[in-house]
Amino acid sequence: xxxxxxxxxxxxxxxxxxxxxxxxxxxxxxxxxxxxxxxxxxxxxxxxxxxxxxxxxxxxxxxxxxxxxxxxxxxxxxxxxxxxxxxxxxxxxxxxxxxxxxxxxxxxxxxxxxxxxxxxxxxxxxxxxxxxxx
Amino acid sequence: xxxxxxxxxxxxxxxxxxxxxxxxxxxxxxxxxxxxxxxxxxxxxxxxxxxxxxxxxxxxxxxxxxxxxxxxxxxxxxxxxxxxxxxxxxxxxxxxxxxxxxxxxxxxxxxxxxxxxxxxxxxxxxxxxxxxxx
Numbered sequence: 001x002x003x004x005x006x007x008x009x010x011x012x013x014x015x016x017x018x019x020x021x022x023x024x025x026x027x028x029x030x031x032x033x034x035x036x037x038x039x040x041x042x043x044x045x046x047x048x049x050x051x052x053x054x055x056x057x058x059x060x061x062x063x064x065x066x067x068x069x070x071x072x073x074x075x076x077x078x079x080x081x082x083x084x085x086x087x088x089x090x091x092x093x094x095x096x097x098x099x100x101x102x103x104x105x106x107x108x109x110x111x112x113x114x115x116x117x118x119x120x121x122x123x124x125x126x127x128x129x130x131x132x133x134x
Numbered sequence: 135x136x137x138x139x140x141x142x143x144x145x146x147x148x149x150x151x152x153x154x155x156x157x158x159x160x161x162x163x164x165x166x167x168x169x170x171x172x173x174x175x176x177x178x179x180x181x182x183x184x185x186x187x188x189x190x191x192x193x194x195x196x197x198x199x200x201x202x203x204x205x206x207x208x209x210x211x212x213x214x215x216x217x218x219x220x221x222x223x224x225x226x227x228x229x230x231x232x233x234x235x236x237x238x239x240x241x242x243x244x245x246x247x248x249x250x251x252x253x254x255x256x257x258x259x260x261x262x263x264x265x266x267x268x
Binding site: 118 | 177181208236249256
């Protein structure tokens, strides 16, 4: 399904920007028209495009920009909005993530990211979906 | 804004069902047409309406159904989809939550819930939004 593929590609672009600490790429992929928010692990919720991009700048500029590897993405389509659940291996820890995307001008852009620690790894027999992303 | 109010009311209904361990109410408020998913704190992602409702049944039937109090909800509208960020006080712990809603037949129903531990409380000077929910 093309939408599914496009959404997973948008999710992969997000993690590529994250893994490479690429703020310019982050600026490209966050929504411009939709309201934007972000819940980094252990942080309070951040609302607004500028504040969210500032938070990524702070993370990328920090003394230890985290290495991230995302896996087992699963995309769910709600018309011109979609959400992806996936897992993130970050600095030896495991996080579960929700990424919300919105279609603006025909392009899937991210409107919300929420990652939080999870104790449990995905079951071994779970399908890999589109596999590893970075 | 009426949509904002309706979305916050749907969020409140979700936490009311959660706080009261009311499975029938949970069945009412989860989306029927949209794809549904849920990431409970520390769990892997659950996909599909039946599996999500089974997870709530397991939580409600468990030896210690958690007491939950949600606060500081903030609603973000994306057409017929909306997401709410809020905080949950559960059993002495603090969680950050993302709840995704979709309008089906004119009613806002929940399509995705993600709650994960957060170390940080919302700042004291943050607005209370529509205040406490349970």
